Amino acid sequence: xxxLAKKKRAAATPAAPARLGRPRDEAARAAILRSAxxxxxxxxxxxxxxxxxxxxxxxxxTTIYRWWPSKGALxxxxxxxxxxxxxxxxxxxxxxxxxxxxxxxxxxxYGGKTGRVLAAILAEGQRDPxxxxxxxxxxxxxxxxxxxxxxxxxxxxxxxxxxxxxxxTVDVLYGPIYYRMLVPLAPLDPKWAEKMANHxxxxxxxxxxxxxKRS
Amino acid sequence: xxxLAKKKRAAATPAAPARLGRPRDEAARAAILRSAxxxxxxxxxxxxxxxxxxxxxxxxxTTIYRWWPSKGALxxxxxxxxxxxxxxxxxxxxxxxxxxxxxxxxxxxYGGKTGRVLAAILAEGQRDPxxxxxxxxxxxxxxxxxxxxxxxxxxxxxxxxxxxxxxxTVDVLYGPIYYRMLVPLAPLDPKWAEKMANHxxxxxxxxxxxxxKRS
Amino acid sequence: xxxLAKKKRAAATPAAPARLGRPRDEAARAAILRSAxxxxxxxxxxxxxxxxxxxxxxxxxTTIYRWWPSKGALxxxxxxxxxxxxxxxxxxxxxxxxxxxxxxxxxxxYGGKTGRVLAAILAEGQRDPxxxxxxxxxxxxxxxxxxxxxxxxxxxxxxxxxxxxxxxTVDVLYGPIYYRMLVPLAPLDPKWAEKMANHxxxxxxxxxxxxxKRS
Amino acid sequence: xxxLAKKKRAAATPAAPARLGRPRDEAARAAILRSAxxxxxxxxxxxxxxxxxxxxxxxxxTTIYRWWPSKGALxxxxxxxxxxxxxxxxxxxxxxxxxxxxxxxxxxxYGGKTGRVLAAILAEGQRDPxxxxxxxxxxxxxxxxxxxxxxxxxxxxxxxxxxxxxxxTVDVLYGPIYYRMLVPLAPLDPKWAEKMANHxxxxxxxxxxxxxKRS
DNA sequence: ATGTAAACGAGACGGTACGTCCAGTCTTGAA
DNA sequence: TTCAAGACTGGACGTACCGTCTCGTTTACAT
Numbered sequence: 001x002x003x004l005a006k007k008k009r010a011a012a013t014p015a016a017p018a019r020l021g022r023p024r025d026e027a028a029r030a031a032i033l034r035s036a037x038x039x040x041x042x043x044x045x046x047x048x049x050x051x052x053x054x055x056x057x058x059x060x061x062t063t064i065y066r067w068w069p070s071k072g073a074l075x076x077x078x079x080x081x082x083x084x085x086x087x088x089x090x091x092x093x094x095x096x097x098x099x100x101x102x103x104x105x106x107x108x109x110y111g112g113k114t115g116r117v118l119a120a121i122l123a124e125g126q127r128d129p130x131x132x133x134x135x136x137x138x139x140x141x142x143x144x145x146x147x148x149x150x151x152x153x154x155x156x157x158x159x160x161x162x163x164x165x166x167x168x169t170v171d172v173l174y175g176p177i178y179y180r181m182l183v184p185l186a187p188l189d190p191k192w193a194e195k196m197a198n199h200x201x202x203x204x205x206x207x208x209x210x211x212x213k214r215s
Numbered sequence: 216x217x218x219l220a221k222k223k224r225a226a227a228t229p230a231a232p233a234r235l236g237r238p239r240d241e242a243a244r245a246a247i248l249r250s251a252x253x254x255x256x257x258x259x260x261x262x263x264x265x266x267x268x269x270x271x272x273x274x275x276x277t278t279i280y281r282w283w284p285s286k287g288a289l290x291x292x293x294x295x296x297x298x299x300x301x302x303x304x305x306x307x308x309x310x311x312x313x314x315x316x317x318x319x320x321x322x323x324x325y326g327g328k329t330g331r332v333l334a335a336i337l338a339e340g341q342r343d344p345x346x347x348x349x350x351x352x353x354x355x356x357x358x359x360x361x362x363x364x365x366x367x368x369x370x371x372x373x374x375x376x377x378x379x380x381x382x383x384t385v386d387v388l389y390g391p392i393y394y395r396m397l398v399p400l401a402p403l404d405p406k407w408a409e410k411m412a413n414h415x416x417x418x419x420x421x422x423x424x425x426x427x428k429r430s
Numbered sequence: 431x432x433x434l435a436k437k438k439r440a441a442a443t444p445a446a447p448a449r450l451g452r453p454r455d456e457a458a459r460a461a462i463l464r465s466a467x468x469x470x471x472x473x474x475x476x477x478x479x480x481x482x483x484x485x486x487x488x489x490x491x492t493t494i495y496r497w498w499p500s501k502g503a504l505x506x507x508x509x510x511x512x513x514x515x516x517x518x519x520x521x522x523x524x525x526x527x528x529x530x531x532x533x534x535x536x537x538x539x540y541g542g543k544t545g546r547v548l549a550a551i552l553a554e555g556q557r558d559p560x561x562x563x564x565x566x567x568x569x570x571x572x573x574x575x576x577x578x579x580x581x582x583x584x585x586x587x588x589x590x591x592x593x594x595x596x597x598x599t600v601d602v603l604y605g606p607i608y609y610r611m612l613v614p615l616a617p618l619d620p621k622w623a624e625k626m627a628n629h630x631x632x633x634x635x636x637x638x639x640x641x642x643k644r645s
Numbered sequence: 646x647x648x649l650a651k652k653k654r655a656a657a658t659p660a661a662p663a664r665l666g667r668p669r670d671e672a673a674r675a676a677i678l679r680s681a682x683x684x685x686x687x688x689x690x691x692x693x694x695x696x697x698x699x700x701x702x703x704x705x706x707t708t709i710y711r712w713w714p715s716k717g718a719l720x721x722x723x724x725x726x727x728x729x730x731x732x733x734x735x736x737x738x739x740x741x742x743x744x745x746x747x748x749x750x751x752x753x754x755y756g757g758k759t760g761r762v763l764a765a766i767l768a769e770g771q772r773d774p775x776x777x778x779x780x781x782x783x784x785x786x787x788x789x790x791x792x793x794x795x796x797x798x799x800x801x802x803x804x805x806x807x808x809x810x811x812x813x814t815v816d817v818l819y820g821p822i823y824y825r826m827l828v829p830l831a832p833l834d835p836k837w838a839e840k841m842a843n844h845x846x847x848x849x850x851x852x853x854x855x856x857x858k859r860s
Numbered sequence: 861a862t863g864t865a866a867a868c869g870a871g872a873c874g875g876t877a878c879g880t881c882c883a884g885t886c887t888t889g890a891a
Numbered sequence: 892t893t894c895a896a897g898a899c900t901g902g903a904c905g906t907a908c909c910g911t912c913t914c915g916t917t918t919a920c921a922t
Contacts, residue, residue, distance in 0.1 A: 022888055062880085144400075182341070183355065185355060
């Protein structure tokens with residue numbers, strides 16, 4: 001009988017965590033993340049307090065603290081769960097076309113309320129290193145890798161110069177978008193993003209267009 | 216004696232408002248700004264509280280609130296008074312050389328403790344629009360104008376392409392620096408800044424080097 | 431197999447109410463009471479939390495709540511199970527001797543860590559009437575009855591005055607001990623208890639009123 | 646001039662503490678103490694929370710914490726300010742009459758809502774030693790001294806036996822009242838108090854020992 | 861010389877949110 | 892049916908700063 005039980009467990013849970021105790025309330029989890037995001041979108045970081053999130057989600061503060069160690073972690077989780085999936089990468093075969101298309105979309109999204117969420121995360125990241133790390137490892141790094149993959153495909157294809165530094169290039173393409181997202185000197189929109197990217201690309205392309213590019 | 220005083224003031228400050236009452240304590244003013252800056256440099260925005268600044272400056276909270284309306288305003292004032300002057304613009308006759316030299320210096324400064332101050336200001340700016348405005352009007356805009364002047368001189372001199380958009384170009388050159396300042400994905404140093412700028416310039420120069428530049 | 435189990439239980443407990451399901455874990459019960467008492471002895475009421483008791487007993491909180499409705503009930507149960515039995519009543523034939531001997535022992539016990547437990551129960555009783563009731567009915571009342579029996583035997587024997595009020599007399603003898611137990615104005619020890627009791631037995635007045643006093 | 650200023654201050658404030666900063670708000674202080682007392686009277690210790698007191702007094706929690714280090718300290722202060730003054734000592738020339746009159750009044754007061762306050766303080770004192778100390782030094786000790794003074798006057802006058810121990814006697818007279826205040830076995834009223842006191846004064850033994858007992 | 865008016869230090873005040881501790885309840889799987 | 896485990900709602904805790912306020916004191920000019 002002991003054997004049977006053992007076998008059963010082994011069979012039933014090849015990767016299952018053998019849950020014990022009351023299972024986590026998924027509805028609460030979802031409500032918290034949704035609320036966190038909504039508050040950041042509507043009020044920005046100024047109105048983003050754990051108490052406000054708890055109240056809006058109809059949840060006790062302790063439930064939030066049980067699962068997320070800090071405001072920043074919660075903001076990041078909400079962002080990843082709710083809005084990050086909206087921004088993916090295209091793949092058409094042209095590095096320039098793909099990236100410009102992606103930058104346009106990113107500009108459009110970051111220029112809207114999602115930008116407020118991301119700005120809040122970066123602001124919070126200035127006071128809490130863990131938040132910054134969560135942002136870097138959970139969002140920035142993977143997306144940079146995706147961008148670098150497109151760039152390096154372009155290099156191999158002969159579309160882009162062979163001597164470009166991928167990291168620096170990603171910085172050059174995305175840094176301006178973040179700056180405009182954080183600093184409302186001027187609107188952050190797809191048109192500007194395309195113009196900006198064209199400035200950059202004109203220097204990255206191996207063979208330059210004979211006729212001066214359109215800005 | 217009355218006449219003398221009047222004359223003196225009239226001479227020294229033709230538009231002075233004939234101050235009444237105890238004059239502002241310049242030592243206190245200086246101590247406050249120095250303390251604000253020092254705290255931001257040492258602790259970052261997390262440790263930057265009005266009470267901490269007051270305590271460090273040996274000053275009453277009221278004295279701070281009398282002159283600066285908010286935390287962000289104080290941070291900005293401290294930054295402008297203490298560290299902003301350190302970063303000026305060169306003028307050698309070559310837009311590319313001038314800008315790269317400037318970008319190297321900026322990278323070096325923003326990569327150090329001054330960067331922490333600026334990052335704190337931008338973070339605070341996310342919650343307080345007035346702080347953001349103060350940063351934009353008091354720091355960002357004038358410096359962008361200086362950068363644009365160099366660029367446009369380069370255009371007129373024929374060094375740079377005529378069709379570049381100055382605003383977008385400034386974004387492209389400085390955005391990446393700000394991003395690295397805010398996000399410690401990778402160090403922010405002059406070497407990287409130069410490499411990054413070269414990537415950008417290779418596309419901005421009217422006549423490109425025949426052999427691909429070495430970054 | 432079901433039948434077997436049933437039969438076995440039925441056989442083992444001929445007068446049992448035909449219990450169904452898992453039987454109560456007596457070891458857990460004992461561990462809980464022991465832990466409750468130990469915590470009260472060591473930390474006093476301040477450290478006495480259901481969670482602490484559960485942790486120390488190696489038991490789930492639910493198991494405690496299943497059997498005891500409140501903190502006070504648990505404290506009382508622990509006290510009755512562990513330490514109350516230690517204090518019984520003697521019976522030598524002299525009310526005065528018996529009571530003084532008993533008061534000495536009570537003072538000694540209440541002056542030690544058992545006193546902390548009892549003090550905690552009375553404190554908890556101030557916020558929860560059920561705890562107070564449990565203390566009164568489960569401990570105080572029966573012991574008062576025992577004391578009254580000794581007193582009334584003394585009266586019948588002619589050792590004590592006939593006009594004494596038993597309830598008031600018990601209050602007079604035990605009230606001071608409780609006061610010293612609760613208020614560390616001065617130590618609670620057998621020597622003091624004997625002196626105090628002698629005052630009560632002998633009275634305070636230099637000359638006794640000839641006619642029995644009116645109560 | 647310096648001398649003048651010094652003289653003036655010295656003259657004006659023989660005992661004044663040379664106030665600095667905004668003076669304490671006496672209205673807030675009074676409201677807090679009043680509220681603390683009222684809550685203890687109405688709800689007992691169970692409803693006595695700092696937040697409730699603050700809310701009722703229309704005062705910020707911080708204002709309470711600024712002046713009283715703990716719940717117990719606040720309760721004690723409220724008690725001393727509001728209700729303690731009501732219970733004073735008489736002085737008629739007879740120890741027995743004075744004490745019985747006083748015990749009747751104390752029983753009457755402790756049997757009412759003031760008793761709930763005092764019971765709460767003693768309960769809180771079981772978890773916080775500072776509260777206990779405050780009770781002892783601020784209330785119990787001085788009142789015991791007053792009682793002892795009456796007793797010792799009675800001794801000198803020849804009304805009371807010369808060999809009584811004053812401390813033990815006070816315990817005997819007041820201990821029962823406290824016990825009934827804390828434990829609602831039976832009502833605490835003046836009639837009972839008088840009967841109880843008479844037992845003490847007269848003694849329990851039918852025949853008194855000829856030679857004064859040795860305690 | 862004295863009076864007026866602003867600046868300053870000190871610090872109390874009403875508040876908001878923090879992050880934590882426990883209470884007491886609930887939900888699951890195993891015994 | 893009990894038990895262990897542990898997630899849940901909820902109330903209060905004591906703390907840190909906020910931005911405002913009320914003082915007594917200081918300083919410089921104006922009379």
